Amino acid sequence: MFYEKCREILLGECEVIQSAAFTQEKLRIAVMNKEWMDFERYSGEMNAIEAKMTLFESERERLFEVFEALTRQNTYSGINDAKGRFYRMASFLPENQRNDLTAIYRSLKMETLKLRLANEALITYMAGIKSTLSEFFSLAFPERAGKLYTPRGTHFSHDMRSMVLNQSF
Numbered sequence: 725m726f727y728e729k730c731r732e733i734l735l736g737e738c739e740v741i742q743s744a745a746f747t748q749e750k751l752r753i754a755v756m757n758k759e760w761m762d763f764e765r766y767s768g769e770m771n772a773i774e775a776k777m778t779l780f781e782s783e784r785e786r787l788f789e790v791f792e793a794l795t796r797q798n799t800y801s802g803i804n805d806a807k808g809r810f811y812r813m814a815s816f817l818p819e820n821q822r823n824d825l826t827a828i829y830r831s832l833k834m835e836t837l838k839l840r841l842a843n844e845a846l847i848t849y850m851a852g853i854k855s856t857l858s859e860f861f862s863l864a865f866p867e868r869a870g871k872l873y874t875p876r877g878t879h880f881s882h883d884m885r886s887m888v889l890n891q892s893f
Contacts, residue, residue, distance in 0.1 A: 726791055726813060727821045733787065734828045737780045741835045744773045748839060752846050781806075788813060 747769045754762035788809040795816065810829060814822045 726787065727817055727825065729787055730784070730810075730813065730825055731828065733780055733784045734825065734832055737777065737784075738828065738832050738835065740773055740776050740780060741832060741839060744770065744777075745835065745839050745842070747773060748842050748846070752842070755846065755850065784810075791816075 747766055751763060751766040751770065754760075754766055784806070788806075791813045792809075811826075814825050814829075817825065
């Protein structure tokens with residue numbers, strides 16, 4: 725029972741991570757091509773993927789809690805992190821099931837790490853762009869002290885959204 729349910733959850737998480745990686749790549753391409761409408765759409769997709777991942781994680785945590793209750797494993801044994809709880813549960817399974825689950829789990833962790841690195845690279849790239857634009861506008865328009873304004877004349881906060889400049893050079 726635990727093996728099948730844990731395998732189902734892990735495979736679901738792998739599918740969600742692969743979907744996130746695919747959407748992340750589309751997001752990166754949208755940024756590189758300055759397709760801001762696509763950027764907004766893919767950001768929304770990433771939020772939906774995050775919600776799915778949260779559901780899988782909470783389902784996995786419930787599985788660990790049930791396992792600990794049934795096996796009378798004390799959660800105060802010093803292993804309260806997800807990784808420790810997973811391996812403790814896997815240690816009770818037959819060898820072939822344990823090997824299958826741990827292989828899926830390691831694959832999930834590797835894909836998660838790859839996604840995190842790609843995300844950090846994209847954030848670093850966007851932060852560089854933001855910094856360059858901020859420095860450019862502070863030099864080009866020193867009287868505005870690097871402030872940006874919307875087409876309606878209100879102050880525009882320094883976030884990662886696209887901007888409109890109502891002046892020509």
